[in-house]
Structures are given as structure tokens and as C-alpha cells.
Amino acid sequence: MEVREETVAPGGRVLMDAMQAELEQLSSWELEHRLERAVEEMIEADLVARVQEQTTSQQENSAPPDEAEQAVPQRSESRTAVQRARAPEATGTNRIVQYVIHFLQSGNTSKKRLTGRARLSSSHTVLLSLTLLSKRISFCSVSSSFQMKKGNIYRIFFSFCDQVTAQKDRVIQWPTGQEALQHLLPFCSCNEGPEERGLPRVLGVLGDTRIPIRLRVAKPYSESDTPEAMRPKNKPHPDSWLNLELVCNDKGRFIYCHISKGSEKDRGCALAERIRQNPEMVPPGTCLIAGVGYPLTEQILTPFPPGQNPQENLYNRSLGNHLGRINQAVADLKERFKKLRYLDMGNYDKAKSVVLTACILHNVYLDMGDMTKGLVERSTPENMEEVNKDAAGVKMRETVVNLLHRTLEAAPQ
Template sequence: MRSRSIYLATEANGKRGSSVLKMEARKWSVAAAGRVIMDAVQAEWEPLSHWELDQRLDRAVEEMIEADLVAQVQEQTASVSKQASQQEDSSPADQTRQPSESRSAQESALQRAHATEAMEANPTVQYVTNFLQSSNTGYSKNRLSGRARLSLSHTVLLSLTLLSKRISYRSVSSSFHLEKGNIHRIFFSFCDQVITQKDRLIQWPTGQEALQHLLPFSSWLSRNEGLEERGLPRVLGVLGDTRIPIRLPAGKPDSESDAPEAKKSKNEPHPDSWLNLELVCNDKGRFIYCHISKGSEKDRGSTLAERIRQNPEMLPPGTCLIAGVGYPLTEQILTPFSTGHNPQENLYNRSVGSHLGRINQAVADLKERFQKLRYLDMGNYDRAKAVVLTACILHNVFLDMGDVTKGLLERNTPEGVDEVNEDAAGVKMRETVVNLLYSTLEAAPK
């Protein structure tokens, strides 16, 4: 009897253990099936790489923003038109009861709508948009990179607004309904694409093109019939420079300088708080050469002079460049005397000065059109250079479309600029031109 009880108990325990094992096996099967399903779902919903997912996210966001901009303009225009018709039908008393805040909001909405329509119809925006679309670059024909991107026409509008006015990203963000960081990325993406066209737009003339833009050395002689310049060189272009103020980079305190502490002036700007912009313009004020360097880099035309020395074919025979005092005097680059000591030198200086006025006017036009260049609130050299170079390229683009802007000449003359006479061939060439110019004047009929 006792042995039978033991047997039954053992059999019951065995059945209970078997049930537990079956339940555990069932749970494991369910978990495994769940993992299989989750893997399948993940493979279904995440078939793309991180880069592809980011691209699709960008596309979706930008389409939403553009749709929202169009919808807002349409809604604001319709709302203002409806309100205007209601105001015409209402009595003066009803108009007085209308909340002033509502009226001001509607007027602001109407102004934004009209401003958007007017700027989108701006021929300059359309010209630059078509120019970028026709360029052969690695960028998209319709869009530029950056999260929350805009269409190319909206990008051009945004970027030209930033370049032509001294306004902040914050001010533009409210008009374009974009975050400040997005505007920063869009603007510099625009600059990058424009810069790819540098060699196409800022191009040194050669061959027949160079001959078409030559200027007489003396405008006075060219205006008098019967007078010939008798061996005087003709002018291919004018070399000059300007400073573009920038924010002092981090880690560059004003006290940092190689000069002794006693000789430093408190009002003297730090040499790295601006960029040197060196340009050569032709007879039309078009830039044919552009070089940007840090304020502390003492170049002053030496890069271009060396380039011409190694490539003398850059200047056709019997031609030269005109530059101001402080530039290297060479056989191809003629500079004025720092001080004329006789009538011959004074006559020469007046002829050279008339050419220097051309580069000064071109620089004034550049800063008038792109007022952001009056002060770049950025301490990063690469980005500051990108903005300056973009403005120089667009200067030529606008000249191509016939858009001329005249700026006021800057009359501040740089102090402490010494005459450079290191090239003996340059000194001889200048003396020859001085004598030819004066002899031609003496031979003129009295």
C-alpha cells in the first residue's frame, strides 16, 4: 500500500514537471516568433540607410515648408481682400470698433505678401536663379543642400537679401519662417555654389578679348585730335585693394602684436580684424582678378606680380597694369610717384590717378550693392572669405545683366604707404613713360 502511494506521488510529480517544461517551451516559441515578427517589421520600415533616411527627411521637410509658405501667402491675400471689401461696406462706426491689433496684423500680413510677390518677380532674383541652374556643378539643379531647404529661387532671394543689407539671420528667419541655423546652412550652401563659378566669371582676358578692353594711358591725349601717344603703353586693367572689416577671431586679443607695447595705439585695429581684398578691374569696372588674404598678411600685389613674371603672355605687348603707391613697380605694373618733384612727374601722376579712380569706383559699387561687406560679423576666415568672394562674383553677374549700382567713393587715404622701387626694369619703364608723355604734351599745337 505504501509503495503504491509512493508510485502515485512520483507519477504526479513527473506529470507536473512535464507540464512546466511544455509551458516553458511554449513561451520560448512565442518569444522567438515575436522576435521574427519584429525583425520583419524593422526590415519593412527601415529598408534605407541612415544617409537615405536623412535625405528623405530633408525632402519631406522642405516640401512642407514650401507648401506652408504658399498657403500662407494665399490665405493672407484672400483674408486681406475680404477684409477690405467688408470695410468698404461697413459704416465708420463699425470700422472704429474693429480691434486695432487685428487691423495691424492684417496690414502686416498684406505687406509681407506684397513684399514676397515683388521680390519673387525681381528680375535680379530670376537672373541669378537661371544663372545657377545653367551652371554645370555637382549641386542639384533645383535645390541646394541643408535641412529645411528652400527652392532655388527662394534660396537666391534669401541669400541676396542677406548680402545686400546689413541684417542678421534672426531678422531674415522671421520673414522666411525658418530657423536661424537653417538660414546659416542655406546661405553658405548658396555661397559654395556661386564660388564654383569663379573661373567662369572672374577671368583674366586673353587674345582678342584683351585687346577690346585696352584703354589709352592718358585720357587727355585721347580727347585731343591729332595727338598720338607715340609709344605709350595701353592699360589692360587697374589694380587696387580695400579692407573688409570682420569680427576678431577667438584667441586673438587686441594686445597681441609683434610691436612693443609702448608703440601700440589703442585706436589701431588688430591686423586680423579685417580681410585684404585685392582686385583688378577693366574699363567697364568688371573684376578680372581677385585675391583675398588676412589683414596680417603683407602681400600688396606680390602674388599677381610673380604670376605675371612667370606668365608674361598675360599682358599683350605694349600694355600694362596701373596700381597705386605701395604696389611693386615692375615693367608690367606701373605705379605713381609718392610725390611729384617736377612737371613731368606731376603730369604722369595725373594720368595714373585717372585710372586709379576706376578701381576706387568699382570697389565703392561693390560695397554699395553688397552692404554686408561693410562689416562681416564672423570670426571664421574661411566663411568670411566665402562671403567676400561670392559678392565679387555676383558683381560681375549683375554687370552682365546690365544692373549698375553707383557707390560713394571712400576718400580715406592709407597712411604710411611707402613707394616700392625694387625692380630696376620697372623704374626704367616708368621713366620712359614719363618722358614720352611729357614730350607728347610739348609737341601739341599751342
């Protein structure tokens, strides 16, 4: 139906003009964020209904027999069809909740209550927190479904995050000894005898991703290293995301996690220094694989940017196959915990706690056999240059290039 301009009331035209002017002032990144938030609100209704249904069901089960008998007839007709449709999903959710509860209780030596200041049971506390992590849903929506104040929900959630992050050293562990040997990968698929050929085995794959967060209103753009006049208008402020650096093994399990502010330019330097001081972390005959822009050392091998001959291109392809492993692990993490797609909080410490909680629970879910496959995001390759190349790293890479070429020549055609 077409609406003529003359039929619009003067007040309506003023409002429409104001809205249009506001949208025109938004950058593409800000406009995309607002559209995403609109989509979030559309899916919140179904999720909140499911959470409230589970809450009401447990409340009825805990009620006295006479009260329960009075409550069931009133809701039996409306709930029967919903329960039948969602029974498998509810079963899976309950299994995860119970597993996480057991995980926290087994590592909680102080026997601190999971609920903190909450008036919820342990199962409700974990369900609430996992709901906030797995869906892009606001504290207000969850608080209304649990009939609790937003501030109390906020405290419950971050109390849960604190207890999970306290288990970091227990869950995200660098492999040593026999455990490390069990998860070594061949350097390339054509390699049938890596030890004989001299090619190193791959201990893990190093990569990173960005986690968008809300920019602090009180922090002006002038505090950035780049003057505002020289910054592209459609590029977000560097402090509007967190750098999440991870190392995964052959199973997609995280064995290393480092979180920093978007404005920090670490990119593997902390891990490289840690390995330099503790060389036993990467045993002889093994290595880590990382992308361009990471330090090239004797223990961390990176691609050529780009390869200049067939030998270097073959080496780059072999590394590319391994780099796909960390990209898939990151995609699985973001698919499982959709809150990481945008953290609507300007507090760095709180945002870091949420990200670390998700990384730890990623490993916990793998331990219980719960698998999730996310879609790997296609990103435009960045024109990055090699940094922090040391002589031992350059020599090691050249050695691997030559060994890889000889291995391909010796392979049966």
C-alpha cells in the same frame, strides 16, 4: 524734459553709471561699430516686412483655391497699398533673383540643389541669400521672417556662397586675345595716337580695400607682430579685417581677385610673380596701373611718391585718373553688398567666402545690366614708400614719363 538726479532711483543710478563706465572704456572704433549696429536694427523692420510679404504671397499662390480665397480677404485691405508702393522694387528684385538662379543652374554641372538642407524653393533660397548680402541684417531677423531656425538659415546662406564661389573661374577671368584688346584704355586723355606715340595702353587697374570682420575672441593681441603696449589704442587689430585686392577693367568689372588676412603684407606681390611667370598676361604695349606701395615692374606702373618735377606730376595725374576707376568699382561693390561694411563673423574661411561671393555677383549683376553707383570714400593719403622696384620697372616708368611729356607738348593748344 530735465530729469533731476535726486529723482533717479538708486538702482537706476547704478545702472547708468555702469553703462557710462563701459562706454568710456570703448575705443572710438568700437564705439562707432556699436552705433552702426544700432542703426542696422532700425532698418531691419522694413526689410523683414518686405521679405515676409514676398514669402506669404508665394505661399498663398501655391495654396489650394479654396484656402487662397479665404486668405485673400483677410489681408487685402492691409496689403493693397503696400503692394502698390513696392511693386517696381519687387519686380526688380524678382528679375535679379531669376537671373542669379539661371546663372547658378547653368554652371551647376553636378545638378546639386540650390536649397541644400533647406525647405525653401530656389527662388526663396536666392532671395534669402541676396537679402543677407545686400543689407546689414542679422541671421536672426531673416530666420524669423522665413520661420526657420537660425542654424538652418546659416547653412542655407553658406551653401549658396559655396555654389557661387565655385563659379569664380567662370566669372572672374583675366582677359586674353581679342577680349583684352576690346577693353584697353588710353594712358592719358590727351593721347590721340598711343601706338604712334609709344605710350602703353592700360589693361586694368589694381587696387585694394579692407573688409572689417569680427576679431576672434580666442586670439589674444599678443600674437600680433606689434606688441600691445606699442599699438595705438584707437587702431583696430590687423586680424579684424580682410585685405581685398582687385583688378578692374574699363567697365568696372573685376578680372582678378585676391583675399588675404589683414596681418598679411602681400600687396600685389602674388600678382606680380604670376605675371612674371606668365608674361602673356600683359601683352607688349600694355600695362597695369597701381598705387604707391605696389611693386613697380615693367608691367605694373606706379606713381612717384610724390612727383619731383612737372613731368613726374603730369605722370602722377594720369595715373590718378585711372586709380579713380578702381576706387569707384570698390565703392559700387560695397554699395551693392552692404554686408561687406562689416562681417560679423570671426571665422576667416567663412568671411572670405562671403567676400568672394560678393565679388563674383558684382560681375554677374554687370552682365545683366544692373548698375549701382556707390560713394567713393575719402581716405587720408598714407605716407607710403615704394617697395619692390626692379630695374626694368624703373626704366619703363622713366620712358613713359618722357613720352607723356612729349605727347603733351605735341598736342594742339
